[in-house]
Amino acid sequence: MRAAALLLVTLCVAGANEARAGILIRVDKSTQRMTVTRDGQTLYDWPVSTGMAGYSTPRGAFSPSRMVADYYSREWDDAPMPHAIFFTGRGHAIHGSSHTGRLGTPASHGCVRLAPAKAATLFALVKQEGMGNTRVVIGGDETAVAGRAAPRREARMRREQFDQDGFAPTVRVTRRRAYDPWGDDAWRPVGAAYPSPYGATYYSYGPSY
Incomplete structure (x- = not known):
């Protein structure tokens, strides 16, 4: 009171x-x-x-x-x-x-x-x-905002860890999700090329997240 x-x-x-x-x-x-x-x-x-x-x-x-x-x-x-x-x-x-x-x-x-x-x-x-x-x-x-920020902090930590390990995340073509032609969001050989429905070729350097 x-x-x-x-x-x-x-x-x-x-x-x-x-x-x-x-x-x-x-x-x-x-x-x-x-x-x-x-x-x-x-x-x-x-x-x-x-x-x-x-x-x-x-x-x-x-x-x-x-x-x-x-x-x-x-x-x-x-x-x-x-x-x-x-x-x-x-x-x-x-x-x-x-x-x-x-x-x-x-x-x-x-x-x-x-x-x-x-x-x-x-x-x-x-x-x-x-x-x-x-x-x-x-x-x-x-x-009120700390809870909403937690997922962003975790994603940033994963990105930083991949950078430290010498990997870069798979190129994203939209903000919502990565284009994954294999459909399993898995590791691919470095430099593996695949076509994009957006008219360009992208290369896989690590896992998508």
């Missing part, structure tokens, strides 16, 4: 902050997306990565406390955090990340990751408008 009352107060405060914010940065952990508005008009809608299991990004309404264009994490082996906008006293920040392939899924240690160019754009916008005229509102739940 106390937690529910606290969440209600937080949402009320967030609503009041949104009403007076020039720049509003909203992060939805359930969809892993960020929207940026200025005076109620949407400027950007970007994929992000929030905290993975065990490192949840805090929910609530925040004001940026400091900005550092070229920052390295002291806690996580000097990991680069370019164009960092810090919004909690515990060191949570919105920042650029080179792990762009994981954007759209929970993957951080609690920060909000953006593609580097988008982080630079947001940094410049907040610097221009002022931290005092910017609000960060974070809601949603990472676990």
Whole structure:
């Protein structure tokens, strides 16, 4: 009951902050997306990565406390955090990340990751408008998207393992399934050619998955 009352107060405060914010940065952990508005008009809608299991990004309404264009994490082996906008006293920040392939899924240690160019754009916008005229509102739940991301993580791990073993996956002709003329999705001799119904010849280098 106390937690529910606290969440209600937080949402009320967030609503009041949104009403007076020039720049509003909203992060939805359930969809892993960020929207940026200025005076109620949407400027950007970007994929992000929030905290993975065990490192949840805090929910609530925040004001940026400091900005550092070229920052390295002291806690996580000097990991680069370019164009960092810090919004909690515990060191949570919105920042650029080179792990762009994981954007759209929970993957951080609690920060909000953006593609580097988008982080630079947001940094410049907040610097221009002022931290005092910017609000960060974070809601949603990472676990809602974590389950959907699991199959994608497993497929990526299989691809990485095949690359390490010196194999490449069979060429796909659609996003849904590979064209497999043998019908059994099995291994084929390296360089084995087969015709495609799409008017080209493809070669088998490993298993389709």
